[in-house]
Structure formats: structure tokens, C-alpha cells
Amino acid sequence: xxxxxxxxxxxxxxxxxxxxxxxxxxxxxxxxxxxxxxxxxxxxxxxxxxxxxxxxxxxxxxxxxxxxxxxxxxxxxxxxxxxxxxxxxxxxxxxxxxxxxxxxxxxxxxxxxxxxxxxxxxxxxxxxxxxxxxxxxxxxxxxxxxxxxxxxxxxxxxxxxxxxxxxxxxxxxxxxxxxxxxxxxxxxxxxxxxxxxxxxxxxxxxxxxxxxxxxxxxxxxxxxxxxxxxxxxxxxxxxxxxxxxxxxxxxxxxxxxxxxxxxxxxxxxxxxxxxxxxxxxxxxxxxxxxxxxxxxxxxxxxxxxxxxxxxxxxxxxxxxxxxxxxxxxxxxxxxxxxxxxxxxxxxxxxxxxxxxxxxxxxxxxxxxxxxxxxxxxxxxxxxxxxxxxxxxxxxxxxxxxxxxxxxxxxxxxxxxxxxxxxxxxxxxxxxxxxxxxxxxxxxxxxxxxxxxxxxxxxxxxxxxxxxxxxxxxxxxxxxxxxxxxxxxxxxxxxxxxxxxxxxxxxxxxxxxxxxxxxxxxxxxxxxxxxxxxxxxxxxxxxxxxxxxxxxxxxxxxxxxxxxxxxxxxxxxxxxxxxxxxxxxxxxxxxxxxxxxxx
Numbered sequence: 310x311x312x313x314x315x316x317x318x319x320x321x322x323x324x325x326x327x328x329x330x331x332x333x334x335x336x337x338x339x340x341x342x343x344x345x346x347x348x349x350x351x352x353x354x355x356x357x358x359x360x361x362x363x364x365x366x367x368x369x370x371x372x373x374x375x376x377x378x379x380x381x382x383x384x385x386x387x388x389x390x391x392x393x394x395x396x397x398x399x400x401x402x403x404x405x406x407x408x409x410x411x412x413x414x415x416x417x418x419x420x421x422x423x424x425x426x427x428x429x430x431x432x433x434x435x436x437x438x439x440x441x442x443x444x445x446x447x448x449x450x451x452x453x454x455x456x457x458x459x460x461x462x463x464x465x466x467x468x469x470x471x472x473x474x475x476x477x478x479x480x481x482x483x484x485x486x487x488x489x490x491x492x493x494x495x496x497x498x499x500x501x502x503x504x505x506x507x508x509x510x511x512x513x514x515x516x517x518x519x520x521x522x523x524x525x526x527x528x529x530x531x532x533x534x535x536x537x538x539x540x541x542x543x544x545x546x547x548x549x550x551x552x553x554x555x556x557x558x559x560x561x562x563x564x565x566x567x568x569x570x571x572x573x574x575x576x577x578x579x580x581x582x583x584x585x586x587x588x589x590x591x592x593x594x595x596x597x598x599x600x601x602x603x604x605x606x607x608x609x610x611x612x613x614x615x616x617x618x619x620x621x622x623x624x625x626x627x628x629x630x631x632x633x634x635x636x637x638x639x640x641x642x643x644x645x646x647x648x649x650x651x652x653x654x655x656x657x658x659x660x661x662x663x664x665x666x667x668x669x670x671x672x673x674x675x676x677x678x679x680x681x682x683x684x685x686x687x688x689x690x691x692x693x694x695x696x697x698x699x700x701x702x703x704x705x706x707x708x709x710x711x712x713x714x715x716x717x718x719x720x721x722x723x724x725x726x727x728x729x730x731x732x733x734x735x736x737x738x739x740x741x742x743x744x745x746x747x748x749x750x751x752x753x754x755x756x757x758x759x760x761x762x763x764x765x766x767x768x769x770x771x772x773x774x775x776x777x778x779x780x781x782x783x784x785x786x787x788x789x790x791x792x793x794x795x796x797x798x799x800x801x802x803x804x805x806x807x808x809x810x811x812x813x814x815x816x817x818x819x820x821x822x823x824x825x826x827x828x829x830x831x832x833x834x835x836x837x838x839x840x841x842x843x844x845x846x847x848x849x850x851x852x853x854x855x856x857x858x859x860x861x862x863x864x865x866x867x868x869x870x871x872x873x874x875x876x877x878x879x880x881x882x883x884x885x886x887x888x889x890x891x892x893x894x895x896x897x898x899x900x901x902x903x904x905x906x907x
Contacts, residue, residue: 320377327511332655334645336351349363373539394434395455398456426459491540491541493515494514495517508640516549570786585774587778597767601743623703632664634663636656638709656722664698683728704742726762727765729742749880797823
């Protein structure tokens with residue numbers, strides 16, 4: 310076994326780029342997270358020899374396979390890794406498991422693949438668990454070593470799969486990169502959602518094309534687990550690139566004149582003909598974002614179209630000549646929220662990386678202990694980003710609610726945003742800075758009224774679709790519905806954009822009729838079962854929210870809840886707030902939760 314190792318020269322640049330991608334804005338933060346000297350991390354990143362054990366630990370921290378980076382020319386072969394009993398989770402929408410059998414499940418090649426993986430990994434003496442919506446799935450996911458993520462057209466669109474991938478990614482970032490996520494695309498011919506691609510960014514996927522690939526796949530998976538590797542290899546014949554599967558950025562703004570129905574989920578693409586305008590919201594936003602120092606605040610519960618609207622505003626700004634950056638706080642690792650200094654470094658690094666202007670960030674942060682992180686952040690934007698850009702900079706901040714969980718960071722950061730917005734009133738350089746803030750609920754933490762960005766700029770609150778908009782959407786799906794049929798669907802789900810679109814997608818594909826949908830809506834056989842299970846799974850994590858939703862769904866009239874609980878249930882999209890009182894957002898939710906919780 311070699312006493313020291315160093316990164317191969319050709320890998321140094323790629324290794325340095327892993328810092329930010331894994332949630333480390335600086336070498337110092339990585340060193341503190343690993344509990345080692347900053348000089349050791351610096352030597353590693355610059356291709357100098359470091360202790361063998363430290364080399365492996367830093368690779369783990371960066372989510373890299375150490376054997377792929379190490380320079381073995383002057384050393385002996387790497388040591389053999391002793392076989393250990395690993396905990397392996399398999400996540401695949403639509404397969405029957407021995408614990409949660411589905412009598413109606415079809416035996417397909419995809420299902421067979423999941424069962425073959427289960428049998429092969431079990432035969433190798435590893436512990437295997439099929440993930441599902443049971444309460445113990447989340448706890449096992451946090452303890453397992455590997456997640457075999459089989460991504461089919463069904464699982465790519467599943468809300469439950471997305472929730473569990475998010476949980477796996479959070480655990481991966483917090484606990485020495487466990488579980489290692491191994492994504493396997495299964496005969497995939499459906500674009501992946503923006504959110505799923507974001508969680509899997511930087512993780513190498515493989516593509517299983519059919520039964521002929523099974524033996525190769527099983528053999529390689531067992532080898533990876535045996536050797537303790539943390540990722541699929543990029544040079545294997547099954548390896549593919551994410552951009553070869555789907556494109557995440559559209560360069561056109563006009564809707565396609567004709568297109569097959571789109572399975573709803575996440576951001577609606579710019580070119581989609583299924584995006585429904587809600588006049589005069591879009592036109593006002595396009596007008597506002599063109600103004601110097603613009604600030605737009607978009608508020609609506611989950612799955613109401615906030616991110617899709619933000620994407621269109623950013624696209625409009627880009628067409629008008631602005632540089633644009635979209636940043637979702639949902640993608641920030643939990644360690645980023647340790648303190649304001651770490652968070653603001655991550656914020657600046659994320660924006661700088663998107664613009665290809667990251668080099669000056671360390672210099673800006675040299676005086677952080679003296680002048681504070683807010684001033685360093687302001688200086689980075691003013692002295693390096695805005696001064697170097699000839700065009701305006703439009704920044705879209707999605708999932709801003711996540712900062713409410715860290716009141717001290719929220720107070721500092723939102724105060725900074727307000728200050729930067731005010732700078733545009735007196736200094737020309739800040740007139741180039743335009744901002745979109747997206748959030749799901751009211752601000753339920755105390756913010757100084759003079760420091761809050763939530764009482765300035767253009768406020769936008771997205772409503773549900775009205776009758777005419779639902780009728781328009783039905784026509785775009787090729788459905789010749791009467792007013793009574795539209796009213797029947799809205800009687801179940803109201804004008805909830807996602808629920809309406811999902812119904813029309815499934816009906817237009819002739820998977821179900823409107824009558825069948827209405828009769829089975831709250832059952833496991835209904836088209837909303839995945840959506841409802843995801844809401845129930847999330848509520849079960851918070852006993853107070855379960856009790857609050859039980860009270861709302863069982864009461865004959867609106868219920869008065871504690872303000873924070875009302876805000877959170879509204880943010881999830883489960884209730885409507887009427888003053889201090891709450892009622893279920895639609896009959897679908899009221900019936901389902903009354904049955905499940907009552």
C-alpha cells in the first residue's frame with residue numbers, strides 16, 4: 310500500500326471544479342468539513358502528494374472515485390478492497406416487491422431487471438431493500454450505502470421518486486457520500502424533469518437498452534459494490550451523457566404549433582404549447598424586468614407554475630440582451646446553511662460559475678472577517694460581475710422559502726437583496742442588476758420592514774386557472790369538452806394547474822376516461838395516487854402538520870390554525886387561506902385526507 314498519493318496532472322482541473330458542485334465554495338470549507346488542514350486540501354487540489362488516507366477521504370468528500378484520480382506510476386498497485394456487506398436500495402416506479410405486492414402489476418422486462426438486480430445483489434451477501442412510499446423507506450435510504458436508481462418513463466415523472474432522490478442527494482452530501490447514487494436509464498425515451506436532472510447533475514448515468522445488456526449491467530454493479538466505488542464509470546459501453554438524453558434549455562420562445570400531450574411535472578419548457586398565460590401577469594412581468602434595478606416577487610403554492618413563469622421572464626430578459634442566471638436554493642447542500650459566511654460564498658460562487666467569472670471570488674473574501682460577508686458579496690457583484698458585464702444581469706432565485714428555515718441567514722441575505730435593490734436608485738452600475746425572487750408562502754419569520762425585499766418591487770401572486778383557461782387547455786389537448794365536463798373536473802381539482810394538466814394528459818392518451826378518473830380519483834388505482842402518496846409521505850415527517858391537515862379535512866367549515874402551520878400547508882399547496890382560516894384547496898385533497906387521516 311502506498312504511503313502517499315497525488316492527483317494525476319490531467320485530472321487536476323476537473324477535481325477543482327468538483328468543489329462547488331459538491332457544496333464547497335472554498336478549500337477552507339472543504340478542509341473544515343473533513344477535519345484536516347487546509348494545506349493538505351491545497352496540496353491535493355494542486356497535484357502534490359498527500360497522505361494515502363487523506364487522499365481517499367478528500368476524494369470521498371468530492372464524490373470522486375480515488376482510483377480514477379490517483380497517479381500510481383511511482384507506487385505499487387492500489388490495495389485490494391476487502392469485501393463488505395453493503396446496504397443497497399433499489400428505487401424503481403412500478404415494480405412489485407415481496408413486501409408490497411401489487412396483484413395487478415405486469416411482468417415486463419423493466420420489472421424483471423429490478424428483480425434480477427435484487428437477486429444478484431442478495432446472492433452476493435449484500436442487504437437489499439426495495440424503496441416505496443412506506444414510512445421506513447426514508448430511514449433506510451439515509452442508512453444505505455448504494456441507491457440503484459432505475460429511471461424509466463414512469464419513474465421519471467413520479468413525484469414520489471423525485472422526493473426520494475432529493476432525500477438521497479441530501480444524505481449523500483451530508484454523510485461521507487452515502488448513499489452512492491447509481492442512475493440506470495431504462496429504455497428511456499421521455500425527457501427528464503428539470504428538478505430530477507438538477508439532483509443528478511454530475512453523476513454518471515448508464516443506459517439499459519434491453520435484456521441483452523442485463524448480464525453486463527449486473528456484473529459491473531456487483532464489481533462496483535465489491536470494490537467500494539462510489540460511481541458508475543464514464544468509459545463503459547453502457548455509459549451515456551445526460552445531454553444525449555434530453556435538453557434542459559430551449560432557445561425559442563414561440564410555442565410549437567402542434568405537439569403530442571406532455572406529461573406535466575416541474576418546469577414547463579419555454580417552447581411548450583401547453584403553457585397557459587394568466588393575463589395580465591406575464592405582460593406586466595416582461596415590462597417590469599426591462600426596467601433598471603427591477604425586482605419581481607412571485608408567490609404561489611407548490612406546482613402552481615412559479616418556476617415556469619420565472620423561466621419565461623428570464624428568457625424574455627435574455628432576448629432583450631440581458632445575461633441571465635437561474636439559481637434554486639433547493640439544490641444547496643445543508644452544509645451551505647451552516648452560517649451566513651458559508652451561504653454567501655456559495656451564492657456568489659454559484660452565480661460566478663454560471664457566468665464563467667469565478668476567479669476573483671477568493672480575493673473578495675479575504676476581508677470577510679473585517680468587513681463582513683454581506684460587504685464581500687456586494688463587492689464581488691459590483692467590482693467583478695457588473696463591472697465586467699456590458700449587458701444587464703438578471704438573476705432568478707427559486708425556492709427562496711428554504712432560507713426561512715435559517716432565520717439568521719434569511720435576515721442577512723434578504724437584507725442584502727433589499728440593499729442591492731436600493732443601490733439601483735442612486736448608482737448607475739446597480740441599475741444593471743435585475744432580480745426575480747420566487748417563494749411558496751408568506752414570510753413567517755420576523756424581518757425588519759426596512760430590510761425586507763418582500764414589500765418592494767412588483768408583487769405577483771399566481772392564481773389557479775379559471776374556467777376559460779381550463780377550456781383552452783382542454784382544446785390544446787385535443788379534447789372537445791362541454792362546459793359541463795370542464796365543470797366536473799374543476800369540481801374535483803379546482804383550477805390547480807398541475808392536477809388539471811395531469812388529468813388532461815391521461816385522458817388525451819386514452820389511459821382513462823373522465824368518468825373513470827372522477828370515480829377513482831382518491832384510490833390507489835387513480836391517476837393521482839402518486840401525487841397524493843407524495844403529499845402524505847411528506848406530512849408524516851411532521852406530526853403537527855398531520856394533525857393540522859386532519860383537522861382541516863374533517864371540519865365542515867374553514868379552520869383556524871396556528872400561523873406557521875397554515876403557511877406551511879399553504880406552501881405545500883394543500884390548503885387555501887382565507888384570512889386566519891384554512892380549508893382544503895380542492896375536493897380531491899379533502900376527500901383523500903379525510904379518508905386517510907380521519
